[in-house]
Amino acid sequence: MRLEGRCLDKSGSGNVSLIPEEDEDMWHVYNLVTVGDKLKSTTIRKVTSESSTGSSTSERVRTTLTISVESIEYDTIACQIRFKGRNVQENPFVKMGAYHTIDLQLNQKFSLSKEKWDSVALDRLDVACDPSRTADIAALIMQEGLAQLCIVTSAMTITRARIEQQIPRKRRGSCTNHDKALERFYGTVLQAVLRHIRFDVVKCILIASPGFVKDQFLEYLLAEAIKQDIKVLLENKSKFLLVHSSSGHKQSLKEILADPAVAVKLADTKAANEVKALDSFYVMLQNEPNRAFYGFKDVERANESNAIEMLLITDELFRSSDVALRQRYVALVDSVKDTGGSVRIFSSLHVSGEQLGLLTGIAAILRFPLPERNEDSSDDSDSN
Amino acid sequence: MARHRNVRRLDFDEERDFGDIYGRSFEDEVAISPATASQFMYPHGNTGIALSSYMKPHPLETQSEKLPSSAGASGAPTQPNQPSQPALPSQYLRSEPSIKKPDKATAPVETVTIKQSQSNTKMGFITHHRSNIDSSPARSPSPSVLPGRSTPTTTPIRQPQLTRSSLKGKQLHLIDVLSEYKKRQESEKPTINLVVIGHVDAGKSTLMGHLLFLLGHVSKRTMHKYETDSQKLGKASFLYAWILDETGEERNRGITMDIAQQQFETEHLKIHLLDAPGHRDFIPNMITGAAQADVAVLVVDATIGSFESGFESGGQTREHALLVRSLGVTQLVVAINKMDTVSWSRERFDEIVTKLKSFLKQGGYKEGDITYVPCSGMTGDNLTSTLTDSWYKGPSLAQSIDRFRPPPRPVEKPFRCCIADIFKGQGAGICVAGKIESGYVQSGETVLVVPANELTSVKTIFGGDDISAWAVAGDQVVLTLIGIDQTKLALGSVLCSPEAPVSITSLVRARIIIFNIELPITAGYPVIFHYQSVSEPAVIKKLLSQVSKTSGDVIRKKPRCLTKNSSAIVEIEISRPLSLELYSDCKDLGRFMLRYAGNTVAAGLIIKIL
Ligand SMILES: Nc1nc2c(ncn2[C@@H]2O[C@H](COP(=O)(O)OP(=O)(O)OP(=O)(O)O)[C@@H](O)[C@H]2O)c(=O)[nH]1
Ligand SMILES: [Mg+2]
Numbered sequence: 001m002r003l004e005g006r007c008l009d010k011s012g013s014g015n016v017s018l019i020p021e022e023d024e025d026m027w028h029v030y031n032l033v034t035v036g037d038k039l040k041s042t043t044i045r046k047v048t049s050e051s052s053t054g055s056s057t058s059e060r061v062r063t064t065l066t067i068s069v070e071s072i073e074y075d076t077i078a079c080q081i082r083f084k085g086r087n088v089q090e091n092p093f094v095k096m097g098a099y100h101t102i103d104l105q106l107n108q109k110f111s112l113s114k115e116k117w118d119s120v121a122l123d124r125l126d127v128a129c130d131p132s133r134t135a136d137i138a139a140l141i142m143q144e145g146l147a148q149l150c151i152v153t154s155a156m157t158i159t160r161a162r163i164e165q166q167i168p169r170k171r172r173g174s175c176t177n178h179d180k181a182l183e184r185f186y187g188t189v190l191q192a193v194l195r196h197i198r199f200d201v202v203k204c205i206l207i208a209s210p211g212f213v214k215d216q217f218l219e220y221l222l223a224e225a226i227k228q229d230i231k232v233l234l235e236n237k238s239k240f241l242l243v244h245s246s247s248g249h250k251q252s253l254k255e256i257l258a259d260p261a262v263a264v265k266l267a268d269t270k271a272a273n274e275v276k277a278l279d280s281f282y283v284m285l286q287n288e289p290n291r292a293f294y295g296f297k298d299v300e301r302a303n304e305s306n307a308i309e310m311l312l313i314t315d316e317l318f319r320s321s322d323v324a325l326r327q328r329y330v331a332l333v334d335s336v337k338d339t340g341g342s343v344r345i346f347s348s349l350h351v352s353g354e355q356l357g358l359l360t361g362i363a364a365i366l367r368f369p370l371p372e373r374n375e376d377s378s379d380d381s382d383s384n
Numbered sequence: 385m386a387r388h389r390n391v392r393r394l395d396f397d398e399e400r401d402f403g404d405i406y407g408r409s410f411e412d413e414v415a416i417s418p419a420t421a422s423q424f425m426y427p428h429g430n431t432g433i434a435l436s437s438y439m440k441p442h443p444l445e446t447q448s449e450k451l452p453s454s455a456g457a458s459g460a461p462t463q464p465n466q467p468s469q470p471a472l473p474s475q476y477l478r479s480e481p482s483i484k485k486p487d488k489a490t491a492p493v494e495t496v497t498i499k500q501s502q503s504n505t506k507m508g509f510i511t512h513h514r515s516n517i518d519s520s521p522a523r524s525p526s527p528s529v530l531p532g533r534s535t536p537t538t539t540p541i542r543q544p545q546l547t548r549s550s551l552k553g554k555q556l557h558l559i560d561v562l563s564e565y566k567k568r569q570e571s572e573k574p575t576i577n578l579v580v581i582g583h584v585d586a587g588k589s590t591l592m593g594h595l596l597f598l599l600g601h602v603s604k605r606t607m608h609k610y611e612t613d614s615q616k617l618g619k620a621s622f623l624y625a626w627i628l629d630e631t632g633e634e635r636n637r638g639i640t641m642d643i644a645q646q647q648f649e650t651e652h653l654k655i656h657l658l659d660a661p662g663h664r665d666f667i668p669n670m671i672t673g674a675a676q677a678d679v680a681v682l683v684v685d686a687t688i689g690s691f692e693s694g695f696e697s698g699g700q701t702r703e704h705a706l707l708v709r710s711l712g713v714t715q716l717v718v719a720i721n722k723m724d725t726v727s728w729s730r731e732r733f734d735e736i737v738t739k740l741k742s743f744l745k746q747g748g749y750k751e752g753d754i755t756y757v758p759c760s761g762m763t764g765d766n767l768t769s770t771l772t773d774s775w776y777k778g779p780s781l782a783q784s785i786d787r788f789r790p791p792p793r794p795v796e797k798p799f800r801c802c803i804a805d806i807f808k809g810q811g812a813g814i815c816v817a818g819k820i821e822s823g824y825v826q827s828g829e830t831v832l833v834v835p836a837n838e839l840t841s842v843k844t845i846f847g848g849d850d851i852s853a854w855a856v857a858g859d860q861v862v863l864t865l866i867g868i869d870q871t872k873l874a875l876g877s878v879l880c881s882p883e884a885p886v887s888i889t890s891l892v893r894a895r896i897i898i899f900n901i902e903l904p905i906t907a908g909y910p911v912i913f914h915y916q917s918v919s920e921p922a923v924i925k926k927l928l929s930q931v932s933k934t935s936g937d938v939i940r941k942k943p944r945c946l947t948k949n950s951s952a953i954v955e956i957e958i959s960r961p962l963s964l965e966l967y968s969d970c971k972d973l974g975r976f977m978l979r980y981a982g983n984t985v986a987a988g989l990i991i992k993i994l
Contacts, residue, residue: 166875168807169817170642175631177807210665210982211641212633246665246982249921251910255981282903285945294906294944351910358908358923372944 001025001128004109008117015113016125020106023079024153027349028128029104030074030081032121033112035321039083040066041110043102047093063093067100072319076158076349080105118330119337120318120345127155137266138202139256140193142209142217143248144182147189149196150253154270156349159250160196163188186220193221199236204265208245208256218242241265253351274352277312277344281363290369295360298373303332307366308341314361316348329362341367561824561854565795574790575654575858577819579677579713581670581704583694584662586683587721589640591761592659593627595781598768599648602627624761628659641666643673645860647848650786656848656860662700664982667707671977672804672917674708676819676860679715679788681781684736686758687725691736695743697900703984706747706899710987711975715753716744717784724760730775733758755784793857798884799823799831800965800973801861803877804917806870813843813866816873818917820861821972823881826854832882833865834963836872839882840865876918878963878973886973890961891925893992894976897933897951899984904945911985913958914977920962922978926955955994966990 001020008014015038020026033039043065048058067085074081081104087094094100104110114121136153145167149160165185168177197205207214218240225233243259245252256262257272258279266272285292293302302308311333320326333343346353356363580588596602610626619638622629628644629635640661648655658673674680682705684691694701705716718740726732737756744754759766759781768782779787800821809815825831830841845855846862855861863879878886898905905924913922930940933951946952956978967974967989978986 166806169805170631170644171805171807171817172630172644172646178631211663212637216633244665246979247668247912247919249912251912251921252981279903282906285904285906286902286947289904289945355908355910358910358925359906360908 001028003125003129005111012116012118013114014117015111017109017111018129019109020104022106023158024155025128026074026079026081026104026106027076027156027347028124029110030072031315031319032124032128033069033072033081033083034114034319034323034326035069035072036115036323037069038066038088038113039069039085039102039110040064040089040113041102041104041108043100045093045100061093063091065089065091065094065100065102067102076156118327119334120330123345136202137204137206138197139206139208139253140189140217141245141248141250141252141256142189142207142213143211144213145185146248147185147192148248148250149189149192150250151196151202152253152257152269152271152350155347157253157271157347157351158349161192163192182216183220186217189217190221190224194230194232199232199239202239204239204241205236206241206243206256206262208243208252209248210244210246213248214242214244251351254355270347271350271352274344274346274350277310278346278352278356278363280310281312281365284365288369290372291366292363293366293370294363296362299362299364300332301373302364302366302370303335303339305370306339307368307370308336308339308364309367310365311336311341311343312346312356312363312365313343314346314348314353314357316353316357317361318345559826559854561826561856562795564854565824565856573649573652573654575656575860576788576790577656577658577676577678577858577860578681578785578788579658579660579673579679579708580681580683581660581674581700581708582662582683583685583690583700583704584639584664585690586662586685586694586701587761588662588683589625589628589644589659590622591624591683591719591721591759591767591781592646592657592681593624594761594764595767596627596646596648596657597624598764599782601646601648621762639663642669650782652786653788653790655785660704662704664700664703667700667703667979667982667984668912668914668919670704671707671711671914671919674704674711674713675802675916675972675975676804677708677711677713678791678858679717680708680713681717681719681785683719683721683761684740686720686722686732686736688732690722695739702743702747705744705749707977707984707987709748710897710977712972714749715788716749716755717781717788718744718754718756719781720756720758721761723758723765724763728758728774728776733776755779755787757781757784790858794822794970795824795856797822797857797970799825799879799881800886800970801825801863801879802916802973803873803875803879806873806875809864811864813864814868814870814873815862815864816879817860817862818879820855820857820859822857822970824854824856825861825863825879830882831879832885833868833872834878834880834886835888835961836874836877837885837888838868838872840868840879874918876916876962880963886963886965887993888961888963889993890958891955891994892958892964892990893928893953893955893994894988894990895931895936895951895953896978896986896988898946898948898986901948901983901985904947905985906945909980911956911978911980913956913962914979915962915964916973918962919979920958920960922956922958924954924978925957928953928955953991956988964990964993966993 001018004017004019006014006016008016018029020029041064042062044060044062045065046058047061048056050056065087066089067083068088069083070085072081072083083102083104084099087096087098087100090096117125136151139150139152141148141150145165147161147163149162151158151160163185165181165188167181167185170178193205207218209217221233221240222237224230241261243256243262245256254275257266257275263272281292293299299308299311313329313333317329318326320329336343346356348354348357580592582588593602597607607623610623611620614620614623614626614635617636619635622635622638625638625640626635628646629640630644631641634641640659641663642661644659646657646659648657658677660670660673682701684701685694693699720733720736723733740756741751745751757766757778757780758776761767765771766776766780768780770780770783800823801818802821803816803818805817807815825842825845827842827845830839832838833840843864843866845852847855847859865873880886905927907924907927909924911922911924913920927943927946928941929938930943930946930950930952931938933949943952965973968991974990976988976990977984978988
């Protein structure tokens, strides 16, 4: 993301101007803007004007509007964010207080002003504007009859294609049905690979599966590349990497990212780190259950005793439209940092973030054991 | 507490009555857009007609049914050819076969038409399929599930009843299957489904292949061909395994990848053999086979070191034995194989038996239900003929298998058959394979496919290699279905009697028994839900209570996490709706396994459908 201007006062209020340049930047924008913020950008507005004769004409005008955001919708596939809200700045075409929707797209400049830029928002801004970003990887997760093509970037995992075809089983005396269906399946997957992977952008393409599906598919892919003379495949042959996974479902991505061979390639990506962090939480839960807490209440309680060594929290919680609630989360994060603990904000688009989200969205590894809450007060342990 | 009492007694009848399933609305759970609805939901008028035409022409009844219908459908019985309606949207065409097929018997003239409309269907299917491939799961739960379930009082559910009763005693339902089955029980050997399990390379395929050869199921010529061909590939030792490992990939690599099926007979039994793969990556396939099995042969490799590595934690000897036990197998033959490599050492045999005995006892097997047999799949010793001049005086492998007791079959219960394979047969229609879990079926009968909620008619039934007029619970069958689009069929779909359909759900409450896992289970824990022949991603949504493994008493409510070897009541959300049954209604269809990252995490019983 390109930072065009930044003007914050001491109290933390102010505005920044940004231009999202990549898919991932849209995700950052989505996480930066909260309900109540003021967003300014160019937009198209249909204006109806009445002439002196009484006939009305309507035309579409391009204008710059500032709205106070009331709802935010993010479309990962179209890579677009839709902000709805009321106009808060005088404008020749739009009345004050009138509703308007701004569709924000890639490379569209906007400026965002907040009453208070809290630490989480500022961190997010720094990450988003950091030019040294890790390269994307593509992961093709397969099993017989099922394949998913995911693009993993630093902050997002996006499924680009999901292919499911029923493959007849081998039957006594005849495997032709099975073999033919499998060949057709590989053909479809190859089409998806060609359509969805930008070979110039991705650093490597992981092909993962249980058994020999991955080997068979790579064999098929290379054979077809020669047969049909598909240059892009031949040139990028070295980017393919075979990895073992236990299934063709998306949850296997966790195993894939934790695979040592992949870890080397990924070095220090956020996705792999999150997998590691969540794993260490589970290991702690197994070995010393009194040092692994989850659920907002329990974690807050642990924080009161300055016990948190590492806080795991999903970014989903910070998107809460309840300002007071968001502030409590931010306060927790700040307090953990102040007491020397580390904070991992998980992306809810990654598989491990998805899992953390289902585990109340918040978990903590403690420095020292604390007694468990008594059972009776457990009623809201799974709220959120 | 109600919950806790239920668990202990495993009596869940009070949890669910029929009013409950019929009274449910699924609309809220599976939201569909109006566009989808208009594409997939057939107007009632149409459905009614499609069904009514199953009936023999019964002037009064058919007319009254026919009148209020739309043009397309009312045209069906009278105008066999439909060129007059080229503008009909394809979904109407798709439902066409189901309108007309059943008339085939009565009106031979129409056969041609049927073929036409069928080719229509097929083309429709292919294009539909192609356009679907990238963006969405081709097997996604069909929205047409909804009409029947969401409008409980309307035709789709009641109609089949009408159909059946009106057909009873007439042309199709000639056979009184139950009494035929009684006769068969008296005159023929009972059938038993046997799964062969064990660690990779224990010699399962070789053992069973050799047994089949010795029993005369493989010709000398074929055997000779396998011998020379396997030699050419440098896999000479796999010649007997080739009898069961038939795909090129399996033969090249010398590893079984999917279940192979064969039939053979022993003195008192007809055996349906399911040879499972041992490699841990293929456990999903092994589960498919084990779910269909009544009894099992556990093969272990007696070679020094090999038994040990298969028996270690992480080896499949343990995992497989526990899996089949959790899936309802209680009788076991343990084949201690490759005895030739330890020169038939009695000490080795005894050593292995001792180790397995204590493990299997812990795993929930009764000692009296297990037989230990030393053998060699390679040399063929002690497979069909007993050993002479040896320390071992017990039965041969075939004799031990012959002593399995066939389990009682729930033939009186409603018809259920879980689809394990779908393929295109030679003639018209689509073939599906599976084991009949309960009830019976006969050719010509109309059955319901769930979760698609589509009626289809069973054209032919193959049991083994032969066509049979009927089949009952416990039989392995291939059914040719007509009047249904292939997109409505999926692995794991259940064929059931229209009067008593199985439930469809993506949220269940279950009692699970947790295996020896490394990391604890919490709420939000992702798993793969293995049920019959499907495996679907799922999430453990809520940990309701931890219960005692033996008594089922609640130990702790709302536990924070579940650790190894404990038992609990949990709620599981499956990523898409499946057709499931309560354990109390049908044991085999009420069981499932949970796996994560290649390890079996837990076995479960469905105690409530939510
Ligand atoms: N010496 C000896 N070798 C055997 C015996 N039985 C099997 N083998 C060898 O063990 C190897 C594996 O045999 P398979 O039958 O493929 O084993 P499997 O258990 O079916 O293996 P998967 O299905 O892949 O798990 C082959 O090389 C066989 O020749 C035996 O009784 N004695
Ligand atoms: Mg085998």
